Amino acid sequence: MKAPFAGNVAAADEEGENRRQIDVVALGIVTAAILLFVATGSQVGPRVVNSLLHRSAGPDNLILNAFLLNIAIIIFGWSRYRQLCEEIQLRKAAEKQARQMAETDPLTGFLNRRSFNGGVDRLIGKAEAQRQIVVLMMVDLDNFKQVNDFNGHNAGDQLLRECARRIASALPKQALLGRIGGDEFAAAFAFDKNRNDTIEQIASGLIETIGQSAQINAISIEITASMGMARSDAAGVDGKRPDAHALLEMADIAMYHAKRQGRNGYFWFEGMMADEMRFRTELEQGIRQGIAKGEFVPFYEQQIDLQTGKLTGFEMLARWNSPQYGIVSPEVFIPVAEEIGAISDLSESVIRQALEDAKTWDARLTLAVNVSPLQLRDPWFAQKLLRLLVDANFPPHRLEIEITESCLHQNIAQARSLITSLKNQGIKISLDDFGTGYSSLAQLRSLPFDRIKIDRSFVTSLLEDKDNAAIVHAIAMLGKGLRLPVTVEGIENGEVLDHLLQYGSIKGQGYFYGRPRPASELAEWLNDPRHAGLAISSTETHPVLLRAGSDEVVPASTAEPAEFLEKHAHHA
Template sequence: MEASFTRHITAMDDESENRRQIDVVALGIVTAAILMFVATGSQIGPPVVNSLLYGGTGPDNLILNAFLLNIAIIIFGWSRYRQLCEEIQLRKAAEKQARKMAETDPLTGFLNRRSFNQCVDHLITKADEEGQIVVLVMVDLDNFKQVNDFNGHNAGDLLLRECARRIASGLPKRSLLGRIGGDEFSAAFAFDKNRDDTIALIASGLIETISQSMQINGISMDVTASMGLSRSDSPGAGSQHPDAHALLEMADIAMYHAKRQGRNGYFWFEDMMADEMRFRTELEQGIRHGIPNGEFVPYYEQQIDLQTGELTGFEMLARWDSPQFGIVSPEVFIPVAEDIGAIGDLSESVIRQALEDAKAWDPRLTLAVNVSPLQLRDPWFAQKLLRLLVEANFPPNRLEIEITESCLHQNVAQARSLITSLKNQGIKISLDDFGTGYSSLAQLRSLPFDRIKIDRSFVTSLHESKDNAAIVHAIAMLGKGLQLPVTVEGIETGEVLDHLLQYGPIKGQGYFYGRPRPARELAEWLNDPQRSGKAARGKEPAGPEALAQALHTPAKADSTGSMAEPAEVPGKHVRNA
């Protein structure tokens, strides 16, 4: 579009030049006509006066006709000259508007990317001459897409304008302001190199200003911002005088680093961030190629009836069997897949495989699948899941969908609609990680859950923390009072199991009963006649920890030959797909 604007402006420049030439010609004609008018007027003037006063002979007809023709030419020429002047003014106004459209963002009035870069280059040159440096700021709204999708594009546009106004008000008056993308803004200004503290105040103030609640069309909206900063004297630029493109790239890397560090903050660019960004790019490319290549596979963790020791089913956990990185932890690839919009395809791929695997199990065994909060915002998620069930010919009553508490906080109405749609098809719904989110008892009663799951963060340290033991007791009693079955995660020792047995008929899962297995190993284990009785007291060794920090190190096999469970973090949606 910018190229077309440029061509349009060039054509208008050429046409304006032609108009200016015509303008000079028209003015010349009028001037010549006026001179001829004076000359002919001097010739016919005395005879006309003599004829009127004394009745003498009038002027020569040829000269009289030339005189009248001059008058007509003057009138016509002057009229045409004025029309041309007005037309040129209109052309200039249109040209000015076209330039503005080519150089600025029509929604916010900020500079667009191309013109912003050009202006920053001029600013850097001027700052060098005056002994100053230029700081470039990249601002990205953290949760704008969700707000925009939920409230509509009109409200989203108004929100962007308000954010642009706040950004402009929080920066020095002579700052260059640009809109780089949909919800990405940029700014640049010169400052004294000895006043870094000023930049820190400006950045923190900008973060605080943007995060304040906004009223758009009578609706309260909240967004936060992640910011990256770079400076023209940065050694990371690779040269003494980095240009606007280099500064923008460095600030962009720092901004994404801020997002990975929890968002709603800012960071200065550092060299190591570029390495992280390259690795992030490798992960994104690997995920995009890995989904159609079947690199994401399901692992299965046992779910046990704690009272009888009977195996009741499995929870499916996603793993990335990457040819480049080995077995990658979900805490690494799930957030990346969510950011690049690939979580839906990834999850469907793994669930499809899990449904095929589960068809070979004993019909009494259930399959539990956790879904990302982003998937629950998809209004077609229920239909997509039902399509997978039909394709696999899998009984809906054997499938259990686990929804985290954070999903309820984001959109209770949408969660209720989704739960109702799935339950109408016979699918069971569990409230996962209960106690870690924001759900209230009123929501728990109003939403038709079939089960609640106690998060592992309360269970693994149950004996070391009286508070965690009290929370587990309270949730177990709550489930009993509401007649909601309870599943406990994170059972890793016999002491924890003995403590949980006091709560009656509940289910449990954890390393005490064995590590999650891939489908092939699980099939061998299920067909092993020696398996009987192992689950009751967790005879299988737990195995070593895997992939604790090193992302490039494949998980080690435990003593049973299974791949060890990657390191996990609270929040099942980070672990599972």
């Protein structure tokens, strides 16, 4: 199939050929008229002179008329010839402009994907003849979408032009430069196969150059880039010597590998990356299909009042019940769902199920739900969440939304608006993973949080790590000073629990109380009459648990870890 503009180019060529033929005809007519003018002029001229001198009669009228007609034809023909020449020049300029528009990106002036691929193929052929190697670099700007979302598309376009200028300045002058997609650029140039160190220096310099702050509309914008590189003497994804299309695919795979490794860096393409990319593609397809099929389900981790041992609620944790991979942890699918833009649908699906499950619990039990930072950028998130509550007929005061601390650093104004909107409906808000982000005490005081949660990374090793123990102590005292309830994550043994009891009335959760359970197991456990009354009165100084199947009471601080785990699981 021809390219869309192939017909236009053919028509333009045909029209140009017709004009050239007309041009030759016009020139021939003018030439013939000039020859005829010379012939008739040689007869008319002397007779006109003799007539004026009264030596003889004037020229014959027929010859005189022919002579005058030749003059008119010459004037008309020459004028038309000049017009045709001007039209041809204008046509050539228009064709050149059309060709340039068809081959280049209008925003940056770089080649577009089609013309870039053609240029790379020609460059590979030329390099092979000179015993050189072609390197292709794929450059993708990190988090560019946020620039558009927060600063507008005009600022985004200006940033793209600035990045294009930086790319051109950091690469060899003979390099082919292309804009492949929205914020994706590509470059290719030939080099000596024994000078890999030179390419490494160019790649490092390019990453550093792009990563410098940019002033756009008097706003300082921080941007970084991830880059993948492939070389023409390496085996392609199919094991064959790569052409331009294959090189672009290889560099693209390496670029995504760089993104998954933390961004703001570069990687050469390696064969194993293709396998990773195929798995990634299968994972993305599985996530999209799994959302539609209801494969993402809520699991529930119990939250306990550490002083009384009472069950106070559950935190909902998403799991992927995949027919291909089994039960998949959120650490695997959440980042992928965020990158492909499926996190909102996934989260809403799981929250909807959790609200239906929580309706059957005791009315005193709360439901805690994590939300993605990407969801907080959605200006309609609060309305979507309230709609879910209405559909499920679930009391807002029993729902607790957990916002990670890193969200505050990204957009404090939007976070404040969201928190205020949810709290006005009676929903409680927790600051999750406190101590791992960038929020300040001023932000903590200015935002109306109902609870702070100490991240598990500080809790699991607090007995061995004095620094972590000091951080936990400081956060617990901060919560008490600000009158903010505290929840501790990551309680995995009785010793950690005993250490935390010194901080008074706080909540805790972790594997020490049992693994997260699916709704079916949780409903069966909650409906078991043996679990009634396991938690003792809050007036006791130490929580105690009943031994399963007996009336014997065991102090929590003296129970063996495995035994204590079994008993605390009953509280879930």
